[in-house]
Amino acid sequence: xxxxxTSDVTSKGxxxxxxxxxxxxxxxxxxxxLQGGMPMGExxxxxxxxxxxxxxxxxVREAFRALVEAGLVEFIPNRGVFVxxxxxxxxxxxxEVRAALFSMAGRLAATRRRKEEIxxxxxxxxxxxxxxxxxxxxxxxxxxxDLHSAVMEAARNERLASTYQGLIKELxxxxxxxLRLTDHADHARISNREHAAMVEAIAAGDEMRxxxxxxxxxxxxxxRLTEPFREI
Amino acid sequence: xxxxxTSDVTSKGxxxxxxxxxxxxxxxxxxxxLQGGMPMGExxxxxxxxxxxxxxxxxVREAFRALVEAGLVEFIPNRGVFVxxxxxxxxxxxxEVRAALFSMAGRLAATRRRKEEIxxxxxxxxxxxxxxxxxxxxxxxxxxxDLHSAVMEAARNERLASTYQGLIKELxxxxxxxLRLTDHADHARISNREHAAMVEAIAAGDEMRxxxxxxxxxxxxxxRLTEPFREI
DNA sequence: CGGCCCTTAATTGTTGACAGTCGACCGCAT
DNA sequence: ATGCGGTCGACTGTCAACAATTAAGGGCCG
Numbered sequence: 001x002x003x004x005x006t007s008d009v010t011s012k013g014x015x016x017x018x019x020x021x022x023x024x025x026x027x028x029x030x031x032x033x034l035q036g037g038m039p040m041g042e043x044x045x046x047x048x049x050x051x052x053x054x055x056x057x058x059x060v061r062e063a064f065r066a067l068v069e070a071g072l073v074e075f076i077p078n079r080g081v082f083v084x085x086x087x088x089x090x091x092x093x094x095x096e097v098r099a100a101l102f103s104m105a106g107r108l109a110a111t112r113r114r115k116e117e118i119x120x121x122x123x124x125x126x127x128x129x130x131x132x133x134x135x136x137x138x139x140x141x142x143x144x145x146d147l148h149s150a151v152m153e154a155a156r157n158e159r160l161a162s163t164y165q166g167l168i169k170e171l172x173x174x175x176x177x178x179l180r181l182t183d184h185a186d187h188a189r190i191s192n193r194e195h196a197a198m199v200e201a202i203a204a205g206d207e208m209r210x211x212x213x214x215x216x217x218x219x220x221x222x223x224r225l226t227e228p229f230r231e232i
Numbered sequence: 233x234x235x236x237x238t239s240d241v242t243s244k245g246x247x248x249x250x251x252x253x254x255x256x257x258x259x260x261x262x263x264x265x266l267q268g269g270m271p272m273g274e275x276x277x278x279x280x281x282x283x284x285x286x287x288x289x290x291x292v293r294e295a296f297r298a299l300v301e302a303g304l305v306e307f308i309p310n311r312g313v314f315v316x317x318x319x320x321x322x323x324x325x326x327x328e329v330r331a332a333l334f335s336m337a338g339r340l341a342a343t344r345r346r347k348e349e350i351x352x353x354x355x356x357x358x359x360x361x362x363x364x365x366x367x368x369x370x371x372x373x374x375x376x377x378d379l380h381s382a383v384m385e386a387a388r389n390e391r392l393a394s395t396y397q398g399l400i401k402e403l404x405x406x407x408x409x410x411l412r413l414t415d416h417a418d419h420a421r422i423s424n425r426e427h428a429a430m431v432e433a434i435a436a437g438d439e440m441r442x443x444x445x446x447x448x449x450x451x452x453x454x455x456r457l458t459e460p461f462r463e464i
Numbered sequence: 465c466g467g468c469c470c471t472t473a474a475t476t477g478t479t480g481a482c483a484g485t486c487g488a489c490c491g492c493a494t
Numbered sequence: 495a496t497g498c499g500g501t502c503g504a505c506t507g508t509c510a511a512c513a514a515t516t517a518a519g520g521g522c523c524g
Contacts, residue, residue: 289476310477
C-alpha cells in the first residue's frame with residue numbers, strides 16, 4: 001500500500017479536520033473494515049498499520065480511539081483493538097434504533113419535501129421495480145441506498161443523517177459477517193411495495209402515515225434479514 | 233488537581249476499557265466540559281491537561297480524539313480542539329433526533345414494561361408534582377432525569393439508551409451556554425402533565441399513544457427551551 | 465499613520481525509544 | 495495423556511524530544 005502522507009490527506013475533499021494523519025488514518029482504516037478487508041474479530045495491529053501507511057504508532061492509536069468511539073472496533077486494555085463482533089441481539093437492537101431514526105426522517109420529509117424530490121422518489125421506486133424484473137440485485141441495492149439517502153436529505157436534519165449513517169456502518173459489520181442469500185426477489189418485491197407506501201405518504205404530506213410506513217419498512221427489513229437466524 | 237494514575241482508573245466501577253490513561257482522561261475531561269468547567273469555545277490546551285493530570289501529551293491527544301468523535305469538542309488541524317459551540321439551529325435539529333429516540337423508547341416500553349416499573353413511573357410523576365408545589369426546582373430536575381432514565385431502561389435496548397445519552401450530552405453544551413430562567417413553575421406543571429400522559433400510555437400498553445406522548449413531550453420541551461430565542 | 469512582512473514564541477504534529485502486560489509455548493510432575 | 499507453572503516473545507502503554515505550523519507582535523516602508 002502506498003505511503004500515506006499529509007499531502008495525500010489535503011487532497012481529499014472533506015470540509016475540515018482531515019489534515020492530520022490521525023484523521024486520514026481513521027477514514028482509511030474505517031473504509032478497510034467496512035469493505036470487509038479485515039476479518040471479523042481480528043485484532044488490529046498498531047505496528048502493522050504504522051508500517052503499512054509509513055507513519056509511527058501515535059497517529060494510528062489516535063485513529064483507533066476514534067473508531068472505538070464510533071463503535072466499529074472494540075478496545076481491550078493491553079490487548080489492542082478488534083473489529084467489533086455484532087451479535088444477533090445487538091443487530092436487532094440496532095434495527096430498532098434505525099427504525100426510530102428513519103421513521104423520524106420520513107415524518108420530517110413529509111413536512112419538508114419539495115416537488116422535485118417527490119418526483120425523484122417515485123423515479124427511484126420505478127427504477128427499482130425495473131431492476132427487480134431484470135433480476136439486477138446489484139442495481140437494486142444501489143437504488144435502495146439512493147432512496148434512503150434521498151429521504152434522509154429531504155428531512156433536512158444533518159444531525160439525524162449523521163447519526164443514521166453511523167448506525168448503518170455498524171449494521172454493515174453484522175451483514176458483512178452474516179451475509180447469506182437474503183436477497184430473494186420476493187423480498188425485494190415486498191420491500192419495494194413498502195417503498196411506494198413511504199413515498200406516497202411523504203408526497204401526501206401525511207406525517208403519521210409517513211412515520212408508520214418508514215417504521216414498518218425498517219422493522220420488516222429487520223425481520224427479513226434476521227429470519228434465517230430464528231430457530232423455530 | 234490530583235495526578236491521575238492508572239491505579240486511579242482501575243478503581244472506577246466500569247466494566248471494561250477504563251484501564252488506559254487515555255480512557256480515563258476521556259471520562260475526566262468530558263466531565264469537566266459538561267459541568268461547565270471549560271468556557272464555551274475555549275481551546276483545550278494539550279500541555280495544560282498533560283500537566284494537570286501528570287501524564288504526557290500522548291494519552292491526552294487520544295482522549296481528545298474520542299471526544300471529537302463524541303461530538304463534544306471540535307477539532308481544527310494545527311490549532312487544537314475547542315469546546316463545541318452548539319448553535320440554536322443545531323440544538324433544534326438535535327431535539328428532533330431526541331424526539332425520534334425517546335418516542336421509540338416510549339413505544340418499546342409500552343410493550344416491554346414490567347409491573348414494578350409502572351409503579352415507579354407513577355411514583356416519580358407524583359414526586360415531581362410535590363416538588364413543584366414545594367418550588368423545589370432542584371429536586372424536580374433530578375426526578376425528571378430519573379423518569380427519563382427509567383423509561384429508557386424499560387425499553388430494554390442498550391443501543392438506544394447509549395445513543396440517547398450521547399445526544400443528551402451534546403444538548404447539555406447548548407443548555408450550559410444559554411441557560412436562562414427557563415424553569416418557570418408553569419413549564420414544570422405542563423411538563424409533568426405530559427409525563428403523566430406518557431406513563432399512562434405505557435401502562436396501558438398502547439404503543440402508538442406512548443409514541444405520540446413521548447414525541448410530543450420532547451418537541452414541547454424543545455419549544456419551551458428555545459422559546460426565548462424566537463424573535464417574533 | 466496605516467498596512468505589509470518578517471521574526472518569534474507558543475502549540476500542535478510526529479517520531480522513536482523504553483517500560484509494562486498479556487498470551488503462547490514448552491517442560492515437568494502427576 | 496493432562497494439567498500446571500515458568501519463561502519468552504510480541505505487542506500495547508507511555509513518555510520525552512524533535513519537527514512543523516500557526517498566530518501574534520514589532521519594525522519597516524509607503
